Amino acid sequence: MSNVPxxxxxxxxxxxxxIRSDVLxxxxxxxxxxxxxxxxxxxxxxSLAEQVIENEVKVNSCEVSIDEECVTLLARRQPAxxxxxxVMAVIKTITDLERIGDEADKIARMTxxxxxxxxxxxxYIGINTMGVFVRDMVRDALNAFARMxxxxxxxxxxxxxxxxxxxxxLLRQLITYMMEDPRNISSFMDAVWVARALERIAxxxxxxxxxxxxxxxxxxxxxxxxxxMEDEVRGG
Amino acid sequence: MSNVPxxxxxxxxxxxxxIRSDVLxxxxxxxxxxxxxxxxxxxxxxSLAEQVIENEVKVNSCEVSIDEECVTLLARRQPAxxxxxxVMAVIKTITDLERIGDEADKIARMTxxxxxxxxxxxxYIGINTMGVFVRDMVRDALNAFARMxxxxxxxxxxxxxxxxxxxxxLLRQLITYMMEDPRNISSFMDAVWVARALERIAxxxxxxxxxxxxxxxxxxxxxxxxxxMEDEVRGG
Numbered sequence: 004m005s006n007v008p009x010x011x012x013x014x015x016x017x018x019x020x021x022i023r024s025d026v027l028x029x030x031x032x033x034x035x036x037x038x039x040x041x042x043x044x045x046x047x048x049x050s051l052a053e054q055v056i057e058n059e060v061k062v063n064s065c066e067v068s069i070d071e072e073c074v075t076l077l078a079r080r081q082p083a084x085x086x087x088x089x090v091m092a093v094i095k096t097i098t099d100l101e102r103i104g105d106e107a108d109k110i111a112r113m114t115x116x117x118x119x120x121x122x123x124x125x126x127y128i129g130i131n132t133m134g135v136f137v138r139d140m141v142r143d144a145l146n147a148f149a150r151m152x153x154x155x156x157x158x159x160x161x162x163x164x165x166x167x168x169x170x171x172x173l174l175r176q177l178i179t180y181m182m183e184d185p186r187n188i189s190s191f192m193d194a195v196w197v198a199r200a201l202e203r204i205a206x207x208x209x210x211x212x213x214x215x216x217x218x219x220x221x222x223x224x225x226x227x228x229x230x231x232m233e234d235e236v237r238g239g
Numbered sequence: 240m241s242n243v244p245x246x247x248x249x250x251x252x253x254x255x256x257x258i259r260s261d262v263l264x265x266x267x268x269x270x271x272x273x274x275x276x277x278x279x280x281x282x283x284x285x286s287l288a289e290q291v292i293e294n295e296v297k298v299n300s301c302e303v304s305i306d307e308e309c310v311t312l313l314a315r316r317q318p319a320x321x322x323x324x325x326v327m328a329v330i331k332t333i334t335d336l337e338r339i340g341d342e343a344d345k346i347a348r349m350t351x352x353x354x355x356x357x358x359x360x361x362x363y364i365g366i367n368t369m370g371v372f373v374r375d376m377v378r379d380a381l382n383a384f385a386r387m388x389x390x391x392x393x394x395x396x397x398x399x400x401x402x403x404x405x406x407x408x409l410l411r412q413l414i415t416y417m418m419e420d421p422r423n424i425s426s427f428m429d430a431v432w433v434a435r436a437l438e439r440i441a442x443x444x445x446x447x448x449x450x451x452x453x454x455x456x457x458x459x460x461x462x463x464x465x466x467x468m469e470d471e472v473r474g475g
Contacts, residue, residue, distance in 0.1 A: 063462040070459070074327060081317040091310060094330060178425055185421040189414055195428075199435075223306070226299040 015080050019089065022072050026093055026100075029065035030145040033100045036062060036107040037141060037204060041134040043111060044127070044197065047118040055111035062104030066097045088221065092214040096148065099207040103141065106200040106207075113193040113200075120190045129176055130197055133169040137205045140166065144208040144215075153219035157236050160212035161229045166205035173198045251316050255325065258308050262329055262336075265301035266381040269336045272298060272343035273377060273440060277370040279347055280363070280433065283354040291347035298340030302333045324457065328450040332384065335443040339377065342436040342443075349429045349436075356426045365412055366433055369405040373441045376402065380444040380451075389455035393472050396448035397465045402441035409434045 036055055043051035073090050076082065082090055117127075140162050147156040174195065181191045216224050216236060224232045272291055279287035309326050312318065318326055353363075376398050383392035410431065417427045452460050452472060460468045 060462070067459050067461060070327075074323060077313060078319050078323055083314050087310060087314055091306075091330075094327075095334070098331070098334060174428075178428060181417065181424050182421050185418050185424075188417050188421075188424075192410075192414060192431075195431075223303050225303060226296070 015082075015086075018072075018076050018080065019082075019086060022069065022076065022090070022093055025065070025069050025072065026096060027145070027149055029062065029069060029097060029100050030148065032058075032065060033062050033103040033107070034138075034141050034145060036104050037110075038138055040107040040110040040114065041131075041138060044114045044117070044134070045131050047114065049115055049118050052111040052114040052118075056108055059104055059108040062101055066101040069093065069097050085218070088218045092218040095214045096211050099210045103204050103207050106204050109200045110197050113197050116193045117190060120187070120193075127194060127197075129169075129173045130194060130201070133166065133173060133198065133201050136162075136169060137166055137201045137208070140205055140208040144211040147212055147215045151215060151219055153216045153236055156212035156215035156219075157233060160209045160216075160232060163205050163209040164229060166202060170198055170202040170205075251318075251322075254308075254312055254316065255318075255322060258305065258312065258326075258329055261301070261305050261308065262332060263381070263385055265298065265305060265333060265336050266384065268294075268301065269298050269339040269343070270374075270377050270381060272340050273346075274374055276343040276346040276350065277367075277374060280350045280353070280370070281367050283350065285351055285354050288347040288350040288354075292344055295340055295344040298337055302337040305329065305333050321454070324454045328454040331450045332447050335446045339440050339443050342440050345436045346433050349433050352429045353426060356423070356429075363430060363433075365405075365409045366430060366437070369402065369409060369434065369437050372398075372405060373402055373437045373444070376441055376444040380447040383448055383451045387451060387455055389452045389472055392448035392451035392455075393469060396445045396452075396468060399441050399445040400465060402438060406434055406438040 036058060039051055040055045042048065043055060073094055077090060080086075140159055143155060143159040143162075146152070147159055177191050177195050177198065181188050184191075210225075213224050213232075216222060216232070220236055222235050224235050227235070272294060275287055276291045278284065279291060309330055313326060316322075376395055379391060379395040379398075382388070383395055413427050413431050413434070417424050420427075446461075449460050449468075452458060452468070456472055458471050460471050463471070
């Protein structure tokens with residue numbers, strides 16, 4: 004923005020800063036929704052689960068309004084280089100945040116189903132452990148976005164394969180329970196959907212990390228292994 | 240583009256046309272992958288399933304290269320109004336096409352699992368029916384994109400709730416099978432994942448239709464019901 008008058012450049016910076024803080028607010032909301040859904044699941048708290056379902060629209064409307072801000076900024080300010088990469092990273096990130104909100108909503112719905120049934124809570128200990136792991140991944144991905152820290156993004160993305168392993172182990176466990184207790188298969192299926200939602204949320208957290216790396220390093224690190232990603236970022 | 244010299248305007252049009260045809264090629268590829276995965280599932284054809292898995296990277300690399308084209312176009316040409324909406328619609332659409340490719344890959348993997356097991360094919364008739372329904376939705380969504388036809392997009396998006404009903408019915412059926420035949424639960428779970436993949440693909444087809452409507456009508460119709468969407472489009 005070196006060739007434009009100072010006051011226009013400052014306005015532009017303000018607009019970018021508004022988008023940035025709106026994404027962080029949306030991230031905070033999605034994280035809260037996910038965290039509340041997990042809390043509701045752990046405590047079989049139906050009213051908290053209902054609150055998550057009610058708040059889902061808020062995450063959706065953030066996505067719509069931030070997309071609009073991005074289109075307006077692209078049309079008016081014609082950003083280039085890093086600013087353009089930032090806008091691209093935002094457009095992608097909010098899609099993943101919206102999906103995290105969707106998955107939180109699904110967990111809340113399954114929690115209500117599970118609370119009505121007679122499945123022992125001890126069967127969900129593995130899910131709670133994975134839930135905490137994935138919640139930390141989401142928090143770290145959002146921190147990486149807030150600070151545009153590609154190293155933290157790399158470390159956080161690197162945890163995603165572990166969430167896949169946790170998911171596979173949980174699934175094996177749940178299938179064993181089903182075989183032992185076929186009458187409760189539909190309750191166990193609800194638990195399967197929760198596990199699946201957690202696995203998807205970990206994917207979304209990884210995606211957000213990839214957009215941070217794209218913005219900071221100017222490199223598209225999607226569709227490659229964690230090892231290749233490390234080479235791309237650390238290799239400079 | 241009325242204030243720029245004719246030859247620049249034509250170059251710009253060519254670049255937009257290239258992006259458009261690249262998205263259509265990517266759409267054709269994702270559709271083919273999905274269609275092959277279904278065919279492999281119906282015929283328990285392991286070698287076709289392996290081919291789908293092998294080709295998955297092609298869909299991914301389309302996403303990366305079209306994203307790059309969009310960034311370059313945004314930086315160089317600074318599109319406004321309809322052209323900018325088109326680029327936004329493309330950026331969103333290719334994410335959904337990539338996910339359709341992912342789901343086709345999952346169906347292919349489940350097909351290989353299922354082919355190794357002794358589950359009667361008659362158990363999958365419901366899945367095949369839903370598969371054909373969703374395949375038609377994907378084809379129609381891509382046709383709507385190719386012609387930027389918001390009416391066709393509306394009709395196709397309107398079929399998504401029916402895919403949800405088919406999915407729910409399939410799931411109930413598969414859970415019944417599991418309860419009757421608990422030893423084969425893990426095979427039935429593979430069928431559950433196929434059903435789930437189909438449900439997700441229908442969502443992606445609906446998303447693509449929503450971007451077509453966004454481009455043509457200039458209205459963001461995400462996160463609203465099909466009825467509200469009809470009002471938005473037909474109400475003008």
